[in-house]
Amino acid sequence: MAESHRPKGLASAVSYRDSKAAYRWLEEAFGFEPLFVLLDEDGNLAHSEMGYGQSVVMVGNEWSDDHRSPASIGGKNTQSVHVQLGAGEDIDAHCDRARGAGAAIIAEPETQFYGDRTYRAKDPEGHIWTFGVTVEAKTAAEWDAEGGFTTKTRLDD
Structure with missing residues (x-):
């Protein structure tokens, strides 16, 4: 409870x-x-x-008119939810479980430049969910170098 x-x-x-x-x-x-x-x-x-x-x-x-399922508004999403799995969890097995339950996998599991392995899925009514797990802990300098980015804490730094 x-x-x-x-x-x-x-x-x-x-x-x-x-x-x-x-x-x-x-x-x-x-x-x-x-x-x-x-x-x-x-x-x-x-x-x-x-x-x-x-x-x-x-x-x-x-x-209300402002609280609708994507299934009621042409499949559109105004946000997606990111869910971080615990260290060492098998994201590929998690994806297989979701697929087996009927999730539409819209991005297969893939390791990202910042060290997380992620996949994206749509639930039966069209909400987009992203799942990730850290597979390689990287520093900001490492992911900046790999992804061509500049990481800061604030926009005005």
Whole structure:
């Protein structure tokens, strides 16, 4: 059951046409952990939360013109969610699990210039999820040299 207080941090909230199906699917496909569901008097999902490591994703129904599933707005996303796997976790197996559950893999696992191996997937309603795991810890100087970038802390530095 959910704690009554949350630590300081961020959580994403995603809207679905069928939030109950999405809640079940996110557990099966991505390994998100059910934390709690809040059902209304008709048994509809009013709110729910799932955990992954120290993070939370809120899963709910479409509830206003501004809170829609990509399936309701031509497949468009205004943001995507990045999920970092733990050190040593097998991202290729994670991708295979997601694919097996019906995720559309839109970018196969690939090692990036900054040392993470990542893949991107769309869930059944079209939300884009990126998963990554660090396979080689690199310094900013190393990834700048490899990627042709300049890393800073602030824009005005």
